[in-house]
Amino acid sequence: MVSALLQMPHVLCQLRRQARFFPFSPSVPAIACVQTEVGYVVIRQNLAILSGRAIAVFARLVTAVQAVWRGADPGDMRQRIYFANHASHGDFILVWTVLADPLRRRTRPVAGADYWGSGLRRFIGRDVFNAVLIDRTRTDAASDPVGQMAQALRQGSSLILFPEGTRNLTDADLLPFRSGLYHLARACPKVDLVPVWIDNLNRVLPKGAFIPVPLMCKVNFGAPMRLDPAEGKDAFLTRARDALLALRPNREAAA
Amino acid sequence: MSVQSDLLVVLAGVGGVLVVASAIGWVLGRKLSPDGRNEAIENLNDRIRVWWVMVLALGLAFLGGKTGVLLLFAICSFAALREFMTLTNATRADHWTLVGAFFVVLPVQYALIWHQQYGIFAVFIPVYVFLLLPIVSALRGEVRNFLVRIAEMQWALMICVYCASHVPALLNLRIPGYEGRNVLLIAFLVIVVQISDVLQYVWGKLIGRHKIAPVLSPSKTVEGFVGGALSATLIAAGLWWMTPFSPGHAALMGAIITVMGFLGGLVMSAIKRDRGVKDWGHAIAGHGGFIDRLDSVVFSAPIFFHLTRYFWATG
Structure with missing residues (x-):
């Protein structure tokens, strides 16, 4: 209906x-x-702005989401790459919701073209969130996800990306990182990388569920980091992964 | 006097108290915490701000009549349940159970009050949900922590939905000679509980020496509790004209409400300590979550409801 x-x-x-x-x-x-x-x-455009507001209100209603800034300045307007854990389709919505309005407008999520490519999802992905849609299947030899992301950064946008590459549906806290984050950091060495731990959203909307359950969520922003010129790929990815894991809430106390 | 003019008197009285409190808070803030560093003063001013919001919300709800009151408490139940379920061990195997709790049990409980179905209202969650909820979880076949999970979810529903819903249920009591005035019973309950919380806090700050439950709630003292309970009981007696009770009975009700509220606060603190959190949520600046504000009301409401129903109501 909408697409028609x-x-x-x-x-x-x-x-x-x-x-x-x-x-x-x-x-x-x-x-x-x-x-x-x-x-x-x-x-x-107006429909997209309205939909964006409605989605943010809905996200707050369900999750009462709270941003916790631990080391990054929420008011800093500098360009950033937010890299987050990925367990739910709602992940970038939550990060986007807690960003202050001027930051929000210039922050683009990086998402899979296969999921956000058609129909209403296409409208939400392209128009509402202005997502950088990348071809995850890599059937097309010409596709260059890192190039796409670097171009978006050159245009002045910040990015939200999920270095695990796909949703984590296992019991492990994080899947191994793909190398994309490293290549992007090397292509744009002057951009701050901010680790973002999204807490509890996988319980709100677990695998296979389509009705979200209202539970409180937090989005934890860690201290910005950058690629050290002398740093190798594995060392950098391990450091980034550890920085993200360090933001996990203390489950011992909570469970 | 009509119920409207009585309500106006009550709201004006509470508003007056809050104006005085805000003025004191402002003066204290200027004198003791000019740079916003004095935590106790900042906390006090945060609390006063939240009381304003609470009074406004209640006032609006009273204006909206039965619909308004039911809506307000349904929203409170929703927010409280969201906080409570977050701290439970419910896993993805309990997803449908949670969906049922939020989107079926909660609306049904409030619909039963709307339709004045006391018989089923009183047993819906303790009997039907108690039996049906674990079935939904069991069918998923996840046995790890099963008893813990279902017990926690049932407890969450009892506290956040069942007990909280006894506040608006006061509207349904049929008390001879008190027709159409039931909304004042809600005002009486909420005012006494909240003022008792405030006075315990104030007495505790002024003369508190001996901790009453150091493990559960280090800020609560014997002096604070006794002083707060006694003064709240006196205030309850002074508010007898709002209620169907005599001044003596109003004092007795006030004392029961106060003690239950205090003990409810301790129980909810014990749960928070167990889960390693300081507050239930982050919805309200300076107050933590909704449950942090509602805990004492939730514990006293069912007792207040049943005592009133048993001794004063006809059905």
């Missing part, structure tokens, strides 16, 4: 193109076509 609505301008423009070949068909003036196109872009 969003197709409307294309349909109108197609009608106009057809009019060239069929003299008796209704003519659609070029200006109308452009106007509807512009109109739809505006509607789409």
